[in-house]
Amino acid sequence: xxxxxxxxxxxxxxxxxxxxxxxxxxxxxxxxxxxxxxxxxxxxxxxxxxxxxxxxxxxxxxxxxxxxxxxxxxxxxxxxxxxxxxxxxxxxxxxxxxxxxxxxxxxxxxxxxxxxxxxxxxxxxxxxxxxxxxxxxxxxxxxxxxxxxxxxxxxxxxxxxxxxxxxxxxxxxxxxxxxxxxxxxxxxxxxxxxxxxxxxxxxxxxxxxxxxxxxxxxxxxxxxxxxxxxxxxxxxxxxxxxxxxxxxxxxxxxxxxxxxxxxxxxxxxxxxxxxxxxxxxxxxxxxxxxxxxxxxxxxxxxxxxxxxxxxxxxxxxxxxxxxxxxxxxxxxxxxx
Numbered sequence: 001x002x003x004x005x006x007x008x009x010x011x012x013x014x015x016x017x018x019x020x021x022x023x024x025x026x027x028x029x030x031x032x033x034x035x036x037x038x039x040x041x042x043x044x045x046x047x048x049x050x051x052x053x054x055x056x057x058x059x060x061x062x063x064x065x066x067x068x069x070x071x072x073x074x075x076x077x078x079x080x081x082x083x084x085x086x087x088x089x090x091x092x093x094x095x096x097x098x099x100x101x102x103x104x105x106x107x108x109x110x111x112x113x114x115x116x117x118x119x120x121x122x123x124x125x126x127x128x129x130x131x132x133x134x135x136x137x138x139x140x141x142x143x144x145x146x147x148x149x150x151x152x153x154x155x156x157x158x159x160x161x162x163x164x165x166x167x168x169x170x171x172x173x174x175x176x177x178x179x180x181x182x183x184x185x186x187x188x189x190x191x192x193x194x195x196x197x198x199x200x201x202x203x204x205x206x207x208x209x210x211x212x213x214x215x216x217x218x219x220x221x222x223x224x225x226x227x228x229x230x231x232x233x234x235x236x237x238x239x240x241x242x243x244x245x246x247x248x249x250x251x252x253x254x255x256x257x258x259x260x261x262x263x264x265x266x267x268x269x270x271x272x273x274x275x276x277x278x279x280x281x282x283x284x285x286x287x288x289x290x291x292x293x294x295x296x297x298x299x300x301x302x303x304x305x306x307x308x309x310x311x312x313x314x315x316x317x318x319x320x321x322x323x324x325x326x327x328x329x330x331x332x333x334x335x336x
Contacts, residue, residue, distance in 0.1 A: 001086035001334075004105075006076070006096035007034040007051060011264040013043040014161045014248065015091060020049075022330045031083065033076060033096070038226060039245045046245070054079055055095065069118075073098035080105070089333055091157070092122045101125045108333050112157055113263065114139035115283040130332050132156060134286045151332040156287060158264070158271040159322025160329055162249060165272065171250040178240050184220040185256050185313055187213055191223070191230050192261035192280070206261050206279050209306050213259075214238050216311045222251065224265075256314045259300075263288060270296040271322055275314055 003023050005016050020030045034044045034051035044051045055072030076099035080088075088100040088107040098121075100107035109126040111119060114136055123129050123143040130151045131140070140150055172182070180186055191206055213221050222240045225231040231241060249268065252258055258269040258276045263285065269276035270291050277298040278288060284299075291297035300306060 002029045002031065002084055004080060004083075004085045004088045004096075005030060005032050006088070006090045006093040007032065007040055007044055007049070008037070008090060008093035008095070009035070010038045010040050010043055012091050012093075013040060013047050013049070015157055016089075017047045017049070018161045018326055019089075019330055019333070022326060023334070026330075026334070028334075031085070033079065035072065035093075035095075042245055046247075052079065069094050069098065073102070077102045087333075092116070092119070094118055094122050097122050097125045100127075110157065110329070110333075111135075112287055113285045115285065119143045128332075130329065132287055134290050136286050153325060153328045153332060155322040155325045156267050156271060156291075157329075158267045159325035161326070162268060162271040163322040163325060165249050165253065167253050168247065168250050171247060171254060174246060175254065178220075178222070178242065180220045180222070180240070183218075185216070185218045185311060186220055186222065186254060187257045187259065187311065188222045188224065188251055188255040188265070189213070189258075190260040190262055190265050191226060191234065193226055205281065205300060205303070205306060208303060209259060209279060209300065209309070210234075210239070212306050212309070213311060219311060222246075222255075257311060259309075266297055267291070275310075277309060 005020060007013055007016065023030050032049045032051040033054050034040050034049070036053055036056040041053055054075050055068065072095035076095055080099060080103060085105055088096055088105050090096045090109055092109050092111045097107050097109055106127045108128045108130060109122050110130045111122065112132050112135065120143050123145045128151060129145055129149055130153065133152045133154050135152070189210065213219050220240060221238065222242065223234050225234060225241060234241065252265060252268045252274055253272050255269070255274055258265055258274055259279060260266045261279045263280070266276045266278050277300050279300040288297060292299055298309070300309065
């Protein structure tokens with residue numbers, strides 16, 4: 001088959017890299033598009049994707065998002081027409097799903113967050129919906145998905161690309177360039193996705209947490225802003241904001257603590273056995289609640305939680321999870 005993958009956001013790059021390799025290994029051809037948003041394009045280039053860049057970000061307003069979704073969908077449809085594509089695959093790229101429907105292409109979408117309002121669109125238009133085992137059945141019903149269209153996989157999507165992860169020993173050199181030594185307590189933090197549909201308010205706890213971390217002896221804090229506005233807002237002498245994107249998996253694996261107001265980076269830490277804390281104040285995914293129940297994720301919901309957070313060098317050998325998830329997800333995408 002000729003399989004079209006659309007990379008609409010930064011986390012889609014590491015997720016689809018091993019899947020694309022697996023598709024090719026099984027004899028399929030892969031073509032790729034990418035959206036000019038966050039670090040998606042540079043990460044795609046670094047991962048070896050020869051992606052056609054189509055479209056960008058619609059801004060913070062809902063009207064802009066909706067217009068961008070439709071506009072990019074039309075652009076993608078024009079690009080894809082005549083390319084003899086057999087299957088369109090994405091992690092809820094709404095524009096690709098819209099384009100695939102317009103071109104009568106079979107499309108598969110994957111998703112792991114049940115509180116995303118746009119699931120109503122993506123799940124209804126896609127030919128197949130693939131979700132984690134713990135994704136609530138009630139949410140699928142609410143989004144109008146017939147049971148026959150749903151497939152489930154074990155674990156979390158981060159297992160797809162991290163179950164067999166091997167750290168790059170040269171990454172230590174990159175950290176040394178940033179002033180980070182092996183003896184330092186390395187904390188990696190990511191601010192709230194303040195422009196996202198599911199997180200449309202500021203997270204004051206995150207700023208309080210940063211103050212707490214900066215007051216802790218021995219901590220080197222690496223902050224990964226989501227946009228230029230956050231880069232400017234958090235520009236302080238004590239906060240390390242890399243000028244160029246760092247390899248996310250290596251950074252998480254090397255960290256002693258990961259704190260994020262989103263989901264992906266915390267789940268990467270959970271998959272790698274690295275201590276992680278979520279300061280997300282929106283509606284929690286069932287998947288993240290399960291990680292808390294399993295002791296693989298901490299929840300920070302109050303100022304008392306901020307004060308109680310343990311910040312120290314990790315000592316235990318990280319315990320991995322998720323062997324076999326890559327093959328399982330690939331099978332679900334490719335099956336007729």
